[in-house]
Amino acid sequence: MAIDAGLSAYAAPLGFIEAGAGTFAGAIPTILKVNSANSLSRAKEGPSQAVTGSVKDALRLGCAAVGFTIYPGSDVAYDMMEEIAEMGREAKASGLAVVIWSYPRGGTISKQGETAIDIAAYAAHMAALLGAHIIKVKPPTDFLELDAAKKVYEQQKIDVSSAAARYRHIVQSCFNGRRIVVFSGGDAKDDNSILNEARAIRDGGGNGSIIGRNTFQRPRDQALKLLDSLIRVYKGEA
Amino acid sequence: MAIDAGLSAYAAPLGFIEAGAGTFAGAIPTILKVNSANSLSRAKEGPSQAVTGSVKDALRLGCAAVGFTIYPGSDVAYDMMEEIAEMGREAKASGLAVVIWSYPRGGTISKQGETAIDIAAYAAHMAALLGAHIIKVKPPTDFLELDAAKKVYEQQKIDVSSAAARYRHIVQSCFNGRRIVVFSGGDAKDDNSILNEARAIRDGGGNGSIIGRNTFQRPRDQALKLLDSLIRVYKGEA
Amino acid sequence: MAIDAGLSAYAAPLGFIEAGAGTFAGAIPTILKVNSANSLSRAKEGPSQAVTGSVKDALRLGCAAVGFTIYPGSDVAYDMMEEIAEMGREAKASGLAVVIWSYPRGGTISKQGETAIDIAAYAAHMAALLGAHIIKVKPPTDFLELDAAKKVYEQQKIDVSSAAARYRHIVQSCFNGRRIVVFSGGDAKDDNSILNEARAIRDGGGNGSIIGRNTFQRPRDQALKLLDSLIRVYKGEA
Amino acid sequence: MAIDAGLSAYAAPLGFIEAGAGTFAGAIPTILKVNSANSLSRAKEGPSQAVTGSVKDALRLGCAAVGFTIYPGSDVAYDMMEEIAEMGREAKASGLAVVIWSYPRGGTISKQGETAIDIAAYAAHMAALLGAHIIKVKPPTDFLELDAAKKVYEQQKIDVSSAAARYRHIVQSCFNGRRIVVFSGGDAKDDNSILNEARAIRDGGGNGSIIGRNTFQRPRDQALKLLDSLIRVYKGEA
């Protein structure tokens, strides 16, 4: 379906890309997701993921990039950062792009704080410092998690009131737009809200969105239509 | 006995295959079981296994595959997954198949949940994502362990009422049948129940079963007869 | 003294063999004991040993084998097993024999259980599965540590009443005699009890015994006489 | 701005130097900061940093040095020291300088003790022993943290009453001036106090100061003027 809709890239773990290698090859750029979590893990303060793929796997499977998730705030965040730092070095030496999913959680971060604008901007900045070419974060809310951040945001009058302003702030935190930032879609919702979110991302300078269950869980023709509308939003046509 | 009965493959740890290398070689494909547990270990929430074999051992001993057990749900499940991810990479580069035993346990999984259909399907899916060619799971019951799963199974009306339906569901969770799935036999029982289980596996699209003590603990002629019946079931002759 | 008495091999840690390399070379096969414990360690549930020697050391010092102790039952038993698995692989590739001392302790094993026949047979079997050519265990008692084992031993009527029967059971647990099994001597005692123990080992199919302080702590001429008697026992002459 | 002001070197993490490689190259020596912390980490007694850069990265990006932070007193201080020891070895073999930020914290060190003169001198000495060419510490106060140190400082009449005396003491602790010592600026303040601090560093034999937010958070022309004054202080002109 991703191929038919003309999307930019498709990300999946090792086994999935191996199983579909014959189908994907040459049809759409693939991103090998080199670490993966599952919902049976119960680590709440020190969540992590298993490293299940490698740069060599990505090259063998014809992928264009490796994708890696970090959990800023997790008690093992430094370990995750060291893993992608090392893997990113190898990826770049092999001509692959590096995509980092930066999803704050664990440690002292509250549930609401996981999508707070101050935490999200910080998390995106960390991914940029780690050398990511493409940074993926969740759409942030206007909540501010850290007291120290509240002061700075008020003092420097950083606008985080609208979705577009927040997206713009995130993009600025990634070396002022020198890095590509994309936003994940989150929970299932109707077509209109998805398209509005995409418009805000576009207006804030974001480079796109990641879409999963909002297409998989629709009938194929409706899903293709939605994807087509999304692409037109990013092209500035809708 | 395995040779005499015409079975597909025989799996054992390092020392055993070394001791029998002269007997097995060329007679039956062997799988080097590269990690092993023992019942003296008392880790209940973070169970694991010792990595005692390597791809090099498998090549030296003329094995056709490496076999590895993961414990989805264990507090050290990610560590186990990283071990087989790395070893699987090396195995594939050497032309060996990768077999993953996926046995949920540890963490917050209940005793009943270890064979629950939702957990079993998830565990089989994880093994597939890890790049297994062949996936081995225990025959699942119709119990549902996770509340979140209960909703989805009811909502999407996934049939798990019969053994065959459950086997079919597991096979679907492994990239819709693109991977080989086999089921282990469990506790000792009579010939009829063993053959019925095999019929359900066959009807559900499963690719076979693993059999151990149900043959070792029978007289040799009875065991050979049982194995012969089993093979006829999978060929659709019984 | 070992040289004068015509024994089969001499085992010691790195520094000792280095210091005596000039004396031993060519006179008696030496086993480099590659891990070592000391009595200052206070780990009771997770006892281990320090890896102080390597296969390269063994080759440099002209040793015929590497020796490694595992503690089945220890909370770090899997770690120890992984160490010898890796080192055993390298040893075999270099043409060295692998000797495993399998001494159950730690975890939930009781003091009496450390020499229980069920535990001892299981421990010997583990060493065999790990790929040992020679397995060294302590002389077992007729105590049964595990409830599950008690049932099986009674049901299958495994005779563990005499020392010879127990030695035979241990030897069977090591691939039915395809591996060499030797027994350690234990606490200091008089010549007669040592020779009787040796006779039981011989009758049970064991391949020899390890002797240390029972010779070092005797005057040289008495010790040589005892060793000579021992050798005659194993040759079936006494 | 650093380029325009004629400063000596610029230090930043991987992603930042990658993003600006085209701008910096040849214009100002850069230091790749190979480990980094973030304020979401909550480790108080065992603080550390993530190793995110390597000597190979530094060479690829044309850096003149690698920079590494150690936290003397942290419960994981030895681990950090081992990391920079290894990386420093590789850096020197590649012709790169080694800069160590030595910032005491964690363990039993009090908040006030983090900048105590005895701790600061000890921390600088540790960095020197680790093989640093350039050592960066925070400006120390006249507070003495350790009782043992109080005795020695009184007995040997070590003068720590003035800023210049303290800087001199730190420089002496680094092999009597055989190593370059620079001081970090700390919290934002006005131009005069910054210049006075620089004069004390100069008088104490220090080799310079590190400046960050005191320039970034000023208008560009004021910042450049301040930097120019600072340089004149170190040249002995102001």
Add this chain to the structure above:
Amino acid sequence: MAIDAGLSAYAAPLGFIEAGAGTFAGAIPTILKVNSANSLSRAKEGPSQAVTGSVKDALRLGCAAVGFTIYPGSDVAYDMMEEIAEMGREAKASGLAVVIWSYPRGGTISKQGETAIDIAAYAAHMAALLGAHIIKVKPPTDFLELDAAKKVYEQQKIDVSSAAARYRHIVQSCFNGRRIVVFSGGDAKDDNSILNEARAIRDGGGNGSIIGRNTFQRPRDQALKLLDSLIRVYKGEA
């Protein structure tokens, strides 16, 4: 000063030898101290040191040996032993001598037990087993730490009443004098007590003493005179 006094060797950590490489080279053999502790560490039961130097560093700096401290009795003693075992192997392959400082502490060892004769002899023996060419211990007292040792010392009538007898016992514990044993000086004291200690070491068969603050904290001419007297003691002239 060490050069002027004609001493045998000088031991120091990486940074120090790097800083003085031009001065030392060819003038006095140097020992690279490859692990180091600092007094800010608060590990009481599991004390360790940071590995800050390597065999490659020692070769690059023209050192004659590597020096390593182990803490027998520490809860991480096995880890330290594994570090020096590996490093010692590399040192010997490169033609460097291996010096082990064996300082019991941690675990269940009492403060008094750190210099008890039974512990000291055991610690020296461990260093010998680890393959040290030169073993450095602290001068032992006649205290016996372990109950098991008390029995053996009484039974076998081992004389530990005089300093010379204790030194002799330590030397015997190191393969009966096949290894060089030196003793460290301890707390500052007057010239006479230092020379008497040296006489006892000489009479007990010890191979020398290590001296540090007893020279650094004296005026240069007095220190040189003391060192000259010490050397005459070891030559049997005083």
